[in-house]
Amino acid sequence: MDFPLTDPFFWETVIQGLLFGGVLALLSLGLNIIFGVIDVVWICYAELIMLGMYTIYFLYSDYGVPLPLAMLAGILVVALLGAALHYFIIRPILHTEPINQLLVTGGVLFFLQGFATLAFSVEFRNLGVSFGSIEAGDMYIPTTRLLAFIVSLVAVVGLWLFLKRTYLGTAIRAISQDRDVMPLMGVSPGKIYLVTSALGGGLAGLGACLLVLLYDIHPAIGLTFGPITFMVCVMGGLGNMIGGFIAAFIFAEFIALGGFYAEIEWGYVIAFAFFIVMMFIRPQGILGSKS
Amino acid sequence: MKSTKVARRAAVSALGAAALALPLLSLMPATAQAADPIRIGVIYDFTGPFAAGGSTAAAVGNEIAVELINEQGGVEGHKIETIVADAQSKAEVAINEATRLLDQENVDLIMGVFSSAHCVPMAQKVDAQQKFMWANVCVSSAVFKDKNLKYVFRGQVHSDQFGWASCTFLQEYAEKKLGMKPSDLKVAIIYEDGPYGSGVASGNEETCKGYGMDVTLKEGYSATAPDLSSLITKLRRARADVILHTGYNPDITLFLRQAKEQGLKWKALIGHGAGYGQIDKLTEAFGEDANYIYNTDPVAAQLLDPSTLAPGLGDLTAEMVKRYKEKTGANEVPPHTSMGFNQAWIFFSDVLPRAIKEYGGYDPESLRKAALDTDIPVGGTVQGYGVKFNPPGHKMAGQNERSSPVVMQYVDGATKIVWPTAIQTMDPVLPLPDGHTYAR
Numbered sequence: 001m002d003f004p005l006t007d008p009f010f011w012e013t014v015i016q017g018l019l020f021g022g023v024l025a026l027l028s029l030g031l032n033i034i035f036g037v038i039d040v041v042w043i044c045y046a047e048l049i050m051l052g053m054y055t056i057y058f059l060y061s062d063y064g065v066p067l068p069l070a071m072l073a074g075i076l077v078v079a080l081l082g083a084a085l086h087y088f089i090i091r092p093i094l095h096t097e098p099i100n101q102l103l104v105t106g107g108v109l110f111f112l113q114g115f116a117t118l119a120f121s122v123e124f125r126n127l128g129v130s131f132g133s134i135e136a137g138d139m140y141i142p143t144t145r146l147l148a149f150i151v152s153l154v155a156v157v158g159l160w161l162f163l164k165r166t167y168l169g170t171a172i173r174a175i176s177q178d179r180d181v182m183p184l185m186g187v188s189p190g191k192i193y194l195v196t197s198a199l200g201g202g203l204a205g206l207g208a209c210l211l212v213l214l215y216d217i218h219p220a221i222g223l224t225f226g227p228i229t230f231m232v233c234v235m236g237g238l239g240n241m242i243g244g245f246i247a248a249f250i251f252a253e254f255i256a257l258g259g260f261y262a263e264i265e266w267g268y269v270i271a272f273a274f275f276i277v278m279m280f281i282r283p284q285g286i287l288g289s290k291s
Numbered sequence: 292m293k294s295t296k297v298a299r300r301a302a303v304s305a306l307g308a309a310a311l312a313l314p315l316l317s318l319m320p321a322t323a324q325a326a327d328p329i330r331i332g333v334i335y336d337f338t339g340p341f342a343a344g345g346s347t348a349a350a351v352g353n354e355i356a357v358e359l360i361n362e363q364g365g366v367e368g369h370k371i372e373t374i375v376a377d378a379q380s381k382a383e384v385a386i387n388e389a390t391r392l393l394d395q396e397n398v399d400l401i402m403g404v405f406s407s408a409h410c411v412p413m414a415q416k417v418d419a420q421q422k423f424m425w426a427n428v429c430v431s432s433a434v435f436k437d438k439n440l441k442y443v444f445r446g447q448v449h450s451d452q453f454g455w456a457s458c459t460f461l462q463e464y465a466e467k468k469l470g471m472k473p474s475d476l477k478v479a480i481i482y483e484d485g486p487y488g489s490g491v492a493s494g495n496e497e498t499c500k501g502y503g504m505d506v507t508l509k510e511g512y513s514a515t516a517p518d519l520s521s522l523i524t525k526l527r528r529a530r531a532d533v534i535l536h537t538g539y540n541p542d543i544t545l546f547l548r549q550a551k552e553q554g555l556k557w558k559a560l561i562g563h564g565a566g567y568g569q570i571d572k573l574t575e576a577f578g579e580d581a582n583y584i585y586n587t588d589p590v591a592a593q594l595l596d597p598s599t600l601a602p603g604l605g606d607l608t609a610e611m612v613k614r615y616k617e618k619t620g621a622n623e624v625p626p627h628t629s630m631g632f633n634q635a636w637i638f639f640s641d642v643l644p645r646a647i648k649e650y651g652g653y654d655p656e657s658l659r660k661a662a663l664d665t666d667i668p669v670g671g672t673v674q675g676y677g678v679k680f681n682p683p684g685h686k687m688a689g690q691n692e693r694s695s696p697v698v699m700q701y702v703d704g705a706t707k708i709v710w711p712t713a714i715q716t717m718d719p720v721l722p723l724p725d726g727h728t729y730a731r
Binding site: 009012013016017019020023114117121122123124126128130132133135140142143144145214215216218219220221223224225228252255256257258259260263264265267268 | 337338339340342343347380484510511512513515516517518519520521522524525527528540541544545548549551552553554572575576578
């Protein structure tokens with residue numbers, strides 16, 4: 001094995017880790033904004049992404065809709081699903097115990113998986129689209145993953161600007177800081193929650209646009225990403241978008257470099273061990289506040 | 292979806308038939324009651340990732356065997372009645388379903404089971420209860436190895452044989468096709484880390500090393516891993532000539548996709564069943580890139596020359612193929628269908644009649660004795676191999692000692708047998724032709 005700094009395979013692994021981190025970061029954004037504002041964890045978040053992937057697949061493959069339009073439709077459909085999830089499922093139990101909310105969204109997870117199995121069958125589906133790779137010396141950088149990385153960066157900056165620079169964004173931040181006082185100042189929490197849910201859903205839809213290029217679509221795809229996305233959010237500080245963003249890259253690099261120097265499964269073991277240690281050291285997450 | 296529907300319909304029909312039959316039974320004379328239906332708990336994965344990875348296809352094959360035998364009047368006058376259960380691609384569900392079928396549904400035996408991860412614990416549990424299990428699809432050698440099971444039998448090929456077959460194929464063709472001595476051949480072994488992948492990989496390692504090949508990398512991964520990039524980087528560094536891969540789905544497609552994106556090249560890629568048995572899916576996902584992939588698996592019955600088999604088996608295979616296409620609308624009939632069909636057919640046509648006629652019934656003890664008497668010569672089943680089960684005390688007691696896989700290769704969407712040479716339908720394309728995406 002070469003010295004790491006001169007070993008192109010080492011650098012390729014670092015870059016692959018960064019790119020996978022981009023995927024995880026994007027997935028964590030929507031989950032974090034929902035928790036940060038509404039204080040509810042959508043356990044079924046990855047299943048919303050799955051439905052977005054199916055939407056894009058069917059529009060593109062069966063109805064011949066151009067891919068960018070199909071993706072836009074995917075984002076809109078999942079945004080609507082997010083809003084519907086809040087309006088019909090979360091809203092009635094918003095003030096009950098958190099465990100009830102967890103159980104309900106967990107129930108939605110199984111419902112959506114079952115629904116997808118019945119409606120779309122258990123078959124693996126594939127968009128069959130590949131954007132190739134960029135070759136740099138002995139290194140290969142997959143274009144799709146690079147795209148995911150860039151979209152992830154743009155999404156986090158865009159979200160930050162939206163929350164900081166717009167009236168709606170300011171209202172969302174305000175209600176996340178004090179959900180009891182804001183109604184006294186004329187802000188309707190119900191509407192803000194609905195908008196936030198649509199926003200979270202839209203981000204899940206954005207995640208679907210990228211995952212549909214990287215993975216097969218099947219009803220159980222959520223199981224691949226749901227747990228790891230949740231862990232990234234918790235490690236970053238549940239509800240803290242920047243924390244989630246950082247945690248995604250830490251997690252991905254542990255997996256990549258652990259897999260490179262040991263076995264790929266060890267990468268996950270090391271990442272999860274780090275997660276457990278972090279939960280002891282900073283149970284509130286990397287950037288989470290103790291309150 | 293259609294096949295799932297079919298399976299579900301079969302389950303509902305079976306339950307419905309059982310419910311309707313109950314009041315009628317009381318009206319029948321005593322002689323008719325002697326020919327009670329034989330109730331079989333059939334377990335496959337109809338949901339979750341294993342469903343489309345071959346489990347549903349196997350279940351349909353199993354179902355066709357039941358239909359055919361019932362159309363012939365059943366076995367010794369007994370109709371076969373199936374209670375179908377969905378293991379949901381989860382080991383704990385599979386075990387619970389086996390328990391439910393045996394203890395609550397009071398089935399006479401358990402049949403089916405796709406995943407080795409389900410098969411290993413289920414076989415031990417069923418055997419401990421002294422109930423009978425007939426495993427159709429799962430391949431892990433660990434199901435039987437050193438377990439001395441008495442009531443579990445499997446006609447199917449086992450994982451050590453998968454590993455042996457692909458390495459022996461390479462050993463035979465290394466010089467002829469690659470111009471390399473087997474000892475110069477660099478081989479990488481990658482596998483999903485469940486009993487299935489681990490079992491095949493152990494067989495690969497043992498045999499390839501036995502032939503003096505250089506195993507440059509052997510590594511397992513979780514079938515649900517969302518990223519295999521570091522494994523592929525290591526494979527590139529290892530510069531293996533041949534990659535031996537055992538996986539389910541979607542890990543196989545993830546591997547092929549990431550391998551392409553990361554510029555991984557090889558002279559041959561040999562898969563071992565599961566996702567590699569689904570040529571239509573591979574072609575749909577990868578188009579021409581799926582060309583020349585090898586798959587080591589029990590053969591899909593329709594690929595065999597009927598003249599090499601016992602009389603009537605060719606027609607039986609043709610009927611299986613016809614019904615599979617009718618039921619699923621599929622063009623390709625995967626090897627899993629043959630596995631589900633063949634094992635069930637061996638049981639219905641050979642073991643079960645003997646149990647009833649010579650041992651007085653279909654209780655676990657009679658079935659066990661009848662299974663141990665099985666002696667089908669090579670060419671006596673639709674998949675070509677013969678059947679004789681290792682006796683109690685053998686380190687693989689209950690496993691068919693005459694089973695054998697073949698090595699197939701996909702060319703332009705068609706499946707060809709390339710090994711064993713005696714039954715090959717095409718000379719192997721080795722190495723990958725220049726210009727192929729993965730060619731070195």
